[in-house]
Amino acid sequence: MSDNLINITVDGQKITAPAGALLLPVCLENDIYIPNLCFIEGMDDPPASCRLCMVEIEGENEPVASCRCRISEGMVVKTNSDEILRLRQVAFRLLVSTNDGRCKFCIANHSCDLQKIGKFLHQPLRTKRLRHIDRDYPELIDEHPFIVYEPKKCVLCGRCVYVCGQLEKGYKLDFANRGMDTIVSFFGSDLDPASQDCKTCLACTEVCPVGALSSKVKWQSFIAEVKIKEKK
Ligand code: SF4
Ligand code: SF4
Ligand code: FES
Numbered sequence: 001m002s003d004n005l006i007n008i009t010v011d012g013q014k015i016t017a018p019a020g021a022l023l024l025p026v027c028l029e030n031d032i033y034i035p036n037l038c039f040i041e042g043m044d045d046p047p048a049s050c051r052l053c054m055v056e057i058e059g060e061n062e063p064v065a066s067c068r069c070r071i072s073e074g075m076v077v078k079t080n081s082d083e084i085l086r087l088r089q090v091a092f093r094l095l096v097s098t099n100d101g102r103c104k105f106c107i108a109n110h111s112c113d114l115q116k117i118g119k120f121l122h123q124p125l126r127t128k129r130l131r132h133i134d135r136d137y138p139e140l141i142d143e144h145p146f147i148v149y150e151p152k153k154c155v156l157c158g159r160c161v162y163v164c165g166q167l168e169k170g171y172k173l174d175f176a177n178r179g180m181d182t183i184v185s186f187f188g189s190d191l192d193p194a195s196q197d198c199k200t201c202l203a204c205t206e207v208c209p210v211g212a213l214s215s216k217v218k219w220q221s222f223i224a225e226v227k228i229k230e231k232k
Contacts, residue, residue: 004018006071006073008026008072008074010027010032010077010078011077013030017030020071020072022068022069022071023066023069024036024053024069025039025041033120035088035117035121036052036066037095037114039067040163042166043067046067047158048065048067048068049156049157050155051088052091052117053065053066054084056079056081056083056084057078058078063087089121092117093123095114096126097132098133099114099210101125101126103125107211107214112209112210113209114209114210138151142216143186144216145198146202146215147204147205147214148213149213151212154183154184154210154212155212156175157209158175159204160173160207161174163207164203167201172198173185202215
C-alpha cells in the first residue's frame with residue numbers, strides 16, 4: 001500500500017483513501033451518498049454553507065460538515081444516525097423555506113438536486129413546519145445576453161460564483177446584498193464586451209444544482225414547450 005493511503009470506516013464499510021482527502025468526496029466515490037449542495041470537487045476551502053452534509057465522527061463532540069473534514073487514519077464515521085437525519089432535515093427545511101416550489105415550471109424538474117435531496121431526507125419542497133418566506137425578487141432576471149437567473153429558485157449555494165472565479169477571466173458574477181436579500185448578480189451585460197466570454201462558457205449554469213441559472217437559449221426553448229403543453 002502506498003504511504004499516503006489510509007484506512008477509515010464509514011457506516012461500517014472499510015475505505016482506503018489518500019491521507020488528508022476531504023471526507024465528502026471520499027464517501028461519494030465509495031457509493032456512500034451524503035446530501036450536499038454547496039460543495040464542488042476541487043474546492044480547497046469549501047464554504048460549508050448548506051449544512052446538508054453533516055456526519056458524526058467518533059471522538060468528536062459535535063457533528064461536522066463532511067465537505068470540510070479531512071480524513072485521518074482510523075477515523076470512524078457515521079452518516080446515517082437519527083441525529084444526523086434530524087440535522088439535515090432542519091437544514092433542508094431552511095433551504096426550501098424561500099424556494100418557490102414551482103417544479104412543474106422549472107427547467108431543472110426531475111434533474112434537480114433539491115428534489116433528489118428532499119426525497120432522500122423524506123422532506124417535501126413545500127414545508128408546513130416552517131413559514132414560507134417569499135423573497136421580494138422578480139421571478140426572472142434576464143438582462144444577461146446568454147444567461148437567465150430565477151432568484152426564487154436559488155439556494156445560494158455559491159457553486160456558480162466559485163466556478164466563475166476559477167476561470168482565467170475571473171468573476172463575472174458574485175453574490176450581492178446580505179442576509180435574506182442575498183442574490184447572485186452579474187457584472188456583465190450586453191453593454192459589457194466581457195460578457196461575450198460567457199457565450200462559449202456557461203460553466204455557472206452547468207453547476208447550478210437547481211433551476212436558478214440557465215442558458216438563455218435552453219430556457220427559451222423550455223418555456224416554449226411549457227406554453228405548447230399548456231395549450232393542449
Ligand atoms: S458563463 Fe462562465 S464566465 Fe459567464 S458568468 Fe458563467 S461561469 Fe462566469
Ligand atoms: S444560481 Fe444556482 S449555483 Fe448559483 S448560488 Fe443560486 S443555486 Fe447556487
Ligand atoms: S456540502 Fe457541506 S455544507 Fe454544503
